[in-house]
Amino acid sequence: MLSLSRRTGLVAGVVLMVASVLTASVASSAEREKTNTVMTVGEMCGGCVKKITKRFDGVEGIAKVQCSIEKQSVTLTPKDRVRLSPKGIWEIMESIGKTPTKMVTPEGTFTSKPKK
Template sequence: MSNWVRSTGLVAGLMLLAVSVFAPSPVQAADPAKSQIVMTVGEMCGGCVKKISKRFEGVKGVAKVQCSIEKKSVTVVPDQGVRLSPKGVWELMESIGKTPTKMVTPNGTFTSKPKS
């Protein structure tokens, strides 16, 4: 085997190793989804979406809020590296008259107001 073929194979092997070591793992890539809070509410309309979006706008640590009228759900996505307080998010929803019926968080699933 020529030196060129061996060198090319060695370089290709090292590149493959580097990609596998430094590429984000599926767990790292899914991290934002693992830190979000998903709530189900009793009713949801266009007015509710506006009210919820406005209430979470500018809240420190909240990157995005997504509402689904069809699923009657609210998804709160935190800023990277932030873990939101389930109790705090629940209370924000209560402050606009939208008490969640179910809340799924990294800390667990709640059907009543979390203690922390």
Template sequence: MSKLFRSAGLVAGLMLLAVSIFASSPAQAADAAKSKVVMTVGEMCGGCVKKITKRFEGVEGVAKVQCNIEKQSVTLIPEQHVRLSPKGVWEIMEGIGKVPKLMVTPDGTFTSKPRS
């Protein structure tokens, strides 16, 4: 009988976990979408993706780096409640040798290096 109760408790616990994950995901996704930084760069290859990913993974406040070779874009998703500095992101890209053609941030859209 105790095995039945443990199994039922385990199932109930897993269901609560699933509900909490799915319930919070849209809110977290909306927050991340509002604060992400999307850049369009010139040419991009697999080596560029590795270099960009490695460099931004070491930056405090960056939760995820997504590169798209076909779209020649880089998307930075910050940690929750973090706003990335447009100038800082631009300078990191310059240091890699990939100057953005276009950078869209919560602070505006830039085609040249932001002042702040």
């Protein structure tokens, strides 16, 4: 009987540990999304994806660039503890001929070029 109780306690402990790790991963992912910059552009093709990815891969502070042809969007994930400049990002997009129609950042939502 004691053996069954110990096993039950061990299983419960493992379940709690796994649950806390999963919760931390979800929270970390949600926190990371709050720092992302998401831009919507008018049109996007495979060539646009290559051009956008190549341009942002060279920008210091950007950890990841994701483009979606279906959603016509670009998502920039900054490196830890980095805040991307909305104006700077907008200007980079303009420099490659892809003016955003909407940009959502931690600093706010923009439908025209940000002041900062």
